[in-house]
Amino acid sequence: MTSQKSQNKITLLGLMREDLSHRKWMVVLSSFVQLLFGPVAALLVFSNMEAQSFYYYGDEMILNKQKAIQYAVEEMTQSYLPAMMIIIAIVGAMIVGIGGYRHLFNRRMTDMVNSVPVTRGKQFDSIYYNNWLIWFVPQLVSTIITTFIMLARAASYGYAPAILKSAFFVLIGSAFCFACMMHLVILAVVLSGTIFNALLNVAFLGFDLLLAYGLVVVFCQDCFYTFVDLPISLSQICWVSAPLSGGYLGAIIAAGVSVDSPAGFAAEFGSVSAFYLVLVATIIVAIVNLILAYSLYIKRKSEESESGVSNKTYRLCIRCINSVLCGLTVAELFTELFYLNEKAQTFWQIVFSAVFCVIAFGLLDMIHTRSFKGFFSHWKQMIAIALITEAILVTFIYDLTGFDKRIISESSIETAWVCTSIYGMGSDGSGYAKDPENEGFLVEKYMLGDYDENDMSFEIPADVAYDIITAQRAVWKNETFYIYNPITRSSELLPESEIDYPAEYFDLNVQRRNGWEFRREYPVYDREVMEEIIALPGFMESSYPFRTGELGCPESIRISGVNGDKEVPAEMVEAVFEASVEDFKENYSLDYIQMRDFQYVYCLECQYYISNPRGGENSYWVYTMNMYIPEEDARTAGLLDELGFDELRHSPEDDYYYDYYDEYYEYF
Amino acid sequence: MIEIKGISKKYDDIEALSDVSFGMPEGQVFGLVGTNGAGKSTLLRCICGVCKPDAGEILVDGEPVYENPVAKQKIFFISDDQYYFPGSTPEDMMNYYASMYPASFSKERFEKLMGALSLDKKRRIQTYSKGMKKQLSILLGISSGCKYILCDETFDGLDPVVRQAIKRLFIHDMDEYGITPVIASHNLRELEDICEFVGLLHKGGVILSKDLGDMKLEIFKVQVVFKDQASLDAVRANCKVIAEEHRGSLITLTIRGLRTEVETVITSQLPIFYEVLPLTLEEIFISETEVLGYDFAEITK
Numbered sequence: 001m002t003s004q005k006s007q008n009k010i011t012l013l014g015l016m017r018e019d020l021s022h023r024k025w026m027v028v029l030s031s032f033v034q035l036l037f038g039p040v041a042a043l044l045v046f047s048n049m050e051a052q053s054f055y056y057y058g059d060e061m062i063l064n065k066q067k068a069i070q071y072a073v074e075e076m077t078q079s080y081l082p083a084m085m086i087i088i089a090i091v092g093a094m095i096v097g098i099g100g101y102r103h104l105f106n107r108r109m110t111d112m113v114n115s116v117p118v119t120r121g122k123q124f125d126s127i128y129y130n131n132w133l134i135w136f137v138p139q140l141v142s143t144i145i146t147t148f149i150m151l152a153r154a155a156s157y158g159y160a161p162a163i164l165k166s167a168f169f170v171l172i173g174s175a176f177c178f179a180c181m182m183h184l185v186i187l188a189v190v191l192s193g194t195i196f197n198a199l200l201n202v203a204f205l206g207f208d209l210l211l212a213y214g215l216v217v218v219f220c221q222d223c224f225y226t227f228v229d230l231p232i233s234l235s236q237i238c239w240v241s242a243p244l245s246g247g248y249l250g251a252i253i254a255a256g257v258s259v260d261s262p263a264g265f266a267a268e269f270g271s272v273s274a275f276y277l278v279l280v281a282t283i284i285v286a287i288v289n290l291i292l293a294y295s296l297y298i299k300r301k302s303e304e305s306e307s308g309v310s311n312k313t314y315r316l317c318i319r320c321i322n323s324v325l326c327g328l329t330v331a332e333l334f335t336e337l338f339y340l341n342e343k344a345q346t347f348w349q350i351v352f353s354a355v356f357c358v359i360a361f362g363l364l365d366m367i368h369t370r371s372f373k374g375f376f377s378h379w380k381q382m383i384a385i386a387l388i389t390e391a392i393l394v395t396f397i398y399d400l401t402g403f404d405k406r407i408i409s410e411s412s413i414e415t416a417w418v419c420t421s422i423y424g425m426g427s428d429g430s431g432y433a434k435d436p437e438n439e440g441f442l443v444e445k446y447m448l449g450d451y452d453e454n455d456m457s458f459e460i461p462a463d464v465a466y467d468i469i470t471a472q473r474a475v476w477k478n479e480t481f482y483i484y485n486p487i488t489r490s491s492e493l494l495p496e497s498e499i500d501y502p503a504e505y506f507d508l509n510v511q512r513r514n515g516w517e518f519r520r521e522y523p524v525y526d527r528e529v530m531e532e533i534i535a536l537p538g539f540m541e542s543s544y545p546f547r548t549g550e551l552g553c554p555e556s557i558r559i560s561g562v563n564g565d566k567e568v569p570a571e572m573v574e575a576v577f578e579a580s581v582e583d584f585k586e587n588y589s590l591d592y593i594q595m596r597d598f599q600y601v602y603c604l605e606c607q608y609y610i611s612n613p614r615g616g617e618n619s620y621w622v623y624t625m626n627m628y629i630p631e632e633d634a635r636t637a638g639l640l641d642e643l644g645f646d647e648l649r650h651s652p653e654d655d656y657y658y659d660y661y662d663e664y665y666e667y668f
Numbered sequence: 669m670i671e672i673k674g675i676s677k678k679y680d681d682i683e684a685l686s687d688v689s690f691g692m693p694e695g696q697v698f699g700l701v702g703t704n705g706a707g708k709s710t711l712l713r714c715i716c717g718v719c720k721p722d723a724g725e726i727l728v729d730g731e732p733v734y735e736n737p738v739a740k741q742k743i744f745f746i747s748d749d750q751y752y753f754p755g756s757t758p759e760d761m762m763n764y765y766a767s768m769y770p771a772s773f774s775k776e777r778f779e780k781l782m783g784a785l786s787l788d789k790k791r792r793i794q795t796y797s798k799g800m801k802k803q804l805s806i807l808l809g810i811s812s813g814c815k816y817i818l819c820d821e822t823f824d825g826l827d828p829v830v831r832q833a834i835k836r837l838f839i840h841d842m843d844e845y846g847i848t849p850v851i852a853s854h855n856l857r858e859l860e861d862i863c864e865f866v867g868l869l870h871k872g873g874v875i876l877s878k879d880l881g882d883m884k885l886e887i888f889k890v891q892v893v894f895k896d897q898a899s900l901d902a903v904r905a906n907c908k909v910i911a912e913e914h915r916g917s918l919i920t921l922t923i924r925g926l927r928t929e930v931e932t933v934i935t936s937q938l939p940i941f942y943e944v945l946p947l948t949l950e951e952i953f954i955s956e957t958e959v960l961g962y963d964f965a966e967i968t969k
Contacts, residue, residue, distance in 0.1 A: 009737070010737070010767065010770060014770070015767075017767075018764060018767045018768075106751070108747065108749055108750070108751035110718075111713065111718050111745070114717065114718045115716045115717065115718050115740070115743075115745040115747075116740070116765075117737040117738075117739075117741040117768065117769070118737060118768065119735050120735065301720065302713065302718045302719055303679055
């Protein structure tokens with residue numbers, strides 16, 4: 001009997017061979033794509049780089065060939081291969097995930113597959129392993145060939161370790177990404193009876209949580225004036241969103257960042273340990289997806305094929321969640337797309353969110369049941385979900401949770417930090433500078449206007465924190481400024497004469513005695529409280545970004561004024577910024593930092609000149625920030641005058657009044 | 669032997685099978701007949717392990733069939749619309765089933781049978797006619813070497829010559845290899861020629877499951893002319909009359925019971941004329957289902 005059984009037994013390998021014979025086109029496609037975007041691309045990149053080095057440098061070809069090889073290696077290992085292999089892994093996972101289990105979309109094929117003497121578990125396994133083979137073997141071959149090509153060209157210049165390391169991490173990173181994506185796709189496929197539903201489920205399972213997170217952030221930002229940020233970051237929320245986290249983390253691993261420069265992803269995740277935490281969480285999610293897919297596959301009824309989505313619990317969840325999300329998204333679009341006054345906007349938000357919630361609910365029901373009659377088949381649920389959507393919307397719009405009105409007691413505050421919202425006297429823009437240690441590469445650096453808010457936090461006493469929370473606020477509501485008293489919870493109209501810039505925004509971060517964090521931004525209107533805060537010893541140094549030492553080494557700065565533009569010599573660049581900082585320190589007062597509607601003697605648009613080390617043709621200016629120099633900044637204005645910029649200077653008598661905020665609003 | 673023990677199966681709110689129990693003895697052709705939507709295909713799908721019954725169990729030679737490759741090795745399911753891989757040839761399908769039934773599938777036999785039916789094994793199946801596809805599915809089933817061949821509406825679409833050839837093939841393999849074909853069909857005349865054992869399904873339940881010969885011994889038609897109404901009433905009182913039809917003085921009665929006993933009752937009434945006729949499978953089917961209200965006589969009224 002035993003021998004009979006073993007004789008009849010179909011081996012997993014045999015099953016895989018049989019499955020693979022019906023998926024030859026996938027093998028061919030995978031091989032073609034991997035070879036095209038691996039070895040062929042490597043050959044092209046190296047050839048082009050070498051050709052360019054010859055073209056640009058003529059007699060110095062040998063020296064610059066080395067340079068060209070360096071760029072080619074860096075282009076391939078740090079940018080092209082990590083990105084391209086992740087894209088291929090994601091697309092590949094979609095194709096093999098859906099293609100491998102395609103029999104679930106066809107009833108006759110399901111019958112045939114399930115009627116043969118093979119357990120469902122074995123069927124699942126054989127397809128799953130083949131999915132890996134179809135993608136991984138060509139990937140491995142492609143990586144080996146690509147590595148050999150790169151080594152042949154660049155090993156003699158000492159790039160062998162970098163190339164080998166890159167090949168290893170590209171394989172690991174793309175495998176990680178492939179697994180995350182494929183497990184999600186298989187789960188979506190197993191839950192679906194048609195390919196259309198499978199694709200929809202991939203989108204729902206992969207992006208719903210992210211959409212919900214985005215909507216919550218957007219609604220909080222739109223509706224709550226004290227809102228700063230959610231306690232969970234976007235990176236953290238990606239943990240359970242496999243397509244994004246898989247792709248994102250896969251790309252980071254593929255680039256080998258984790259080994260070389262932990263600081264690179266520390267900026268994204270907060271710390272190196274947070275990165276590994278996200279990595280582990282993503283792996284857990286991927287494994288859970290696979291386990292779910294496997295168990296659902298084994299229990300899946302044959303009649304579920306061609307039936308849309310049969311799992312009633314899943315169907316209900318997806319229908320309800322996506323209807324709410326659809327309703328809220330449409331409501332948000334009204335705030336973004338149409339310039340309506342606040343009352344009209346609220347009205348149309350409520351109407352259209354309900355309408356689109358109902359439409360989404362009905363459509364999903366139709367798609368899941370594959371019947372036009374399905375639209376109103378759950379009309380009671382439909383009404384309930386529309387009401388829930390409205391309740392969520394109204395809760396946000398009218399702040400029914402009392403988010404902005406909340407006052408915590410002074411005694412509950414253990415420690416508190418604050419930072420102001422006026423950053424460096426009108427400096428603006430993100431900083432790009434030449435990194436002196438990596439000639440030729442642009443790296444992001446903190447500039448005057450691009451600071452780390454954690455560095456700027458200043459610890460304040462609990463009573464000052466409580467003063468901020470309970471101080472009168474200037475609140476913009478229904479196109480009017482109100483003064484809101486959080487103690488009495490009463491509002492009154494702001495006098496016309498004080499409408500311009502009535503508040504100072506203080507970003508308050510409180511650690512409470514119960515261990516909870518409390519972070520809000522208060523538009524403090526109370527002058528006494530503002531002065532109390534800015535007078536705190538050390539507040540100015542902590543709260544304003546004086547970072548002249550981190551400017552990098554720009555070759556020159558072009559300053560565009562009202563009357564023209566001119567370049568600041570490299571050696572004077574630091575001096576201009578230092579003078580500006582000194583002026584700020586000297587003039588530091590509440591009136592000064594709140595001064596916005598003043599006349600500038602210089603309106604400077606600063607740009608760094610970035611030169612291409614391979615030649616002058618690709619050198620360019622990089623916009624960095626705007627600086628507005630008022631008369632009060634006598635030191636800066638004087639220095640610019642001395643440097644010969646006086647022709648760009650304009651006087652208060654000129655008609656030109658440069659109001660930063662007016663310009664800002666006009667521009668948008 | 670295939671034993672079906674109290675199986676039930678629902679598709680959402682539709683009850684396809686309800687507490688079905690009977691056995692399919694091996695070495696005989698089992699005919700599965702039933703009204704439209706009676707659950708014949710569902711029953712076959714349950715037997716071959718495609719569907720899992722909501723309740724009850726199915727044993728193949730004493731072993732449960734669902735998710736049991738050992739039991740499933742003995743079963744080949746030929747569906748009413750067999751699936752073939754897109755762009756495949758009979759040879760590809762032969763290789764597929766040969767790998768699924770590695771111990772029993774005979775490629776030589778398949779090729780021989782293909783030749784006998786003049787089917788080209790290199791030609792793409794999508795270019796085959798409906799009948800040729802049916803032939804192919806049967807040949808794959810026969811060549812699989814399985815003990816139980818489950819055929820769902822298999823003879824539909826076959827021309828009379830091929831139909832006879834396939835029947836002969838089944839009979840031959842029963843004798844030679846001891847196979848047990850289970851054939852679900854509406855074509856009762858067809859089944860009557862080949863089946864020895866019949867299961868009758870109606871609305872998800874089994875009406876009867878018997879040897880066809882025995883079945884015919886227990887139900888038959890009597891054409892009779894009585895002298896008076898009292899004689900008819902006496903027959904009605906003493907026999908289990910399923911159906912009754914009057915044409916002038918000639919009365920046709922469908923009666924369930926032993927022939928000798930029924931003849932005794934009828935002769936005791938001294939009829940002017942009587943004749944006992946055997947019922948065809950189709951007539952048995954109609955009679956049995958009529959009793960259960962499966963009657964569309966009203967359609968013309």
